[in-house]
Amino acid sequence: MPDEETYVYAIKANDGSVQWKAAVDSIDAHSLAVVDETLIVVESHDPFDGENAGAVTALNRQTGAERWQTEMSDCILAAPTVVDDTAYVGCHDQTLYAIDVDSGKIKWSYETLGDIFSPPSVANETVYVGGGEYVYAIDADEGTRKWWFKTNDHDLFGGLSGIATRNAIAVADGTAYVGSGDGLLYALDATTGTVDWHFQPTKVNTTSGTPSITSSPAVADGDVYFATAGDELYSVSADSGSEQWSADVPHSGDARPIVTDEMLYLGAGVLRGFDRKTGTEKWQITTVRGAQNPIILDETLYVPANDNTLHTVR
Numbered sequence: 001m002p003d004e005e006t007y008v009y010a011i012k013a014n015d016g017s018v019q020w021k022a023a024v025d026s027i028d029a030h031s032l033a034v035v036d037e038t039l040i041v042v043e044s045h046d047p048f049d050g051e052n053a054g055a056v057t058a059l060n061r062q063t064g065a066e067r068w069q070t071e072m073s074d075c076i077l078a079a080p081t082v083v084d085d086t087a088y089v090g091c092h093d094q095t096l097y098a099i100d101v102d103s104g105k106i107k108w109s110y111e112t113l114g115d116i117f118s119p120p121s122v123a124n125e126t127v128y129v130g131g132g133e134y135v136y137a138i139d140a141d142e143g144t145r146k147w148w149f150k151t152n153d154h155d156l157f158g159g160l161s162g163i164a165t166r167n168a169i170a171v172a173d174g175t176a177y178v179g180s181g182d183g184l185l186y187a188l189d190a191t192t193g194t195v196d197w198h199f200q201p202t203k204v205n206t207t208s209g210t211p212s213i214t215s216s217p218a219v220a221d222g223d224v225y226f227a228t229a230g231d232e233l234y235s236v237s238a239d240s241g242s243e244q245w246s247a248d249v250p251h252s253g254d255a256r257p258i259v260t261d262e263m264l265y266l267g268a269g270v271l272r273g274f275d276r277k278t279g280t281e282k283w284q285i286t287t288v289r290g291a292q293n294p295i296i297l298d299e300t301l302y303v304p305a306n307d308n309t310l311h312t313v314r
Helices: none
Strands: 007-011 018-023 033-035 038-045 053-060 066-072 081-083 086-091 095-100 106-111 121-123 126-131 134-139 145-150 170-172 175-179 185-189 195-199 218-220 223-227 232-237 243-248 263-268 270-275 281-289 295-297 300-304 310-313
Touching (some): 053 086, 081 121, 095 126, 175 223, 185 223
Antiparallel strands (some): 038 053, 053 066, 081 086, 121 126, 126 134, 185 195, 218 223, 263 270, 300 310
């Protein structure tokens, strides 16, 4: 049975009123996915036999009623990605699944060489996802591998960690930008997987010994923005990988930059706003704590915080 303390909420954007809430099992992934009138939720739970398991659940977007549920053999730690009529889900059983949004049936599955922590990215009929030390490009329709790329990932003790890519891969203008646990940002040719360039941050995290990149890169107007476990925020050229600016930002490790025409927003312990071109911090809101995963819609930031409250910032 679902944990009655865990819910999915539908909240009206203009006044914050709750439209409905639906009880679900534990949600480890940061985001849900919406397509037409369907909401895709990935769940994890501990059955009575003590082994991890999970599920992909479709809810009616207007009412929260369950439409279907597809059981998985292990927990799901990465957010789903929906394109057209397919939900792409990376599972802790080292498998990427393509699931039909209407029926919940599995269209295809692809087994990787490691656990999947990163949400799939889909572009040009290709799914990009990290599994173990590798980055994979998978045909979105057939589930066959187009290419794979091996990083130099390692853990705190010098061995392979199997978590090379912990967050979403950004794909833009024929290039896949990948932040890796080996402390490098890679620019890979999205068609072939060959390395166009890589960038190594300069500040080293004192615990891990490497400024590993577990943040999702953001790409806009020829610039790539990302945060590191070394508590720095970077802007580099999308074409060459040359550094344009960097800024010290405490608690920025997994934070996902959000970019607009003039600003960059980062939920790193507190919500911060930066000048996109210079990296100058313009403001911070210290009352919104733990704001790691804000989203922006119609010039409004929606920010979940540690106080179990969804905040709006305009």
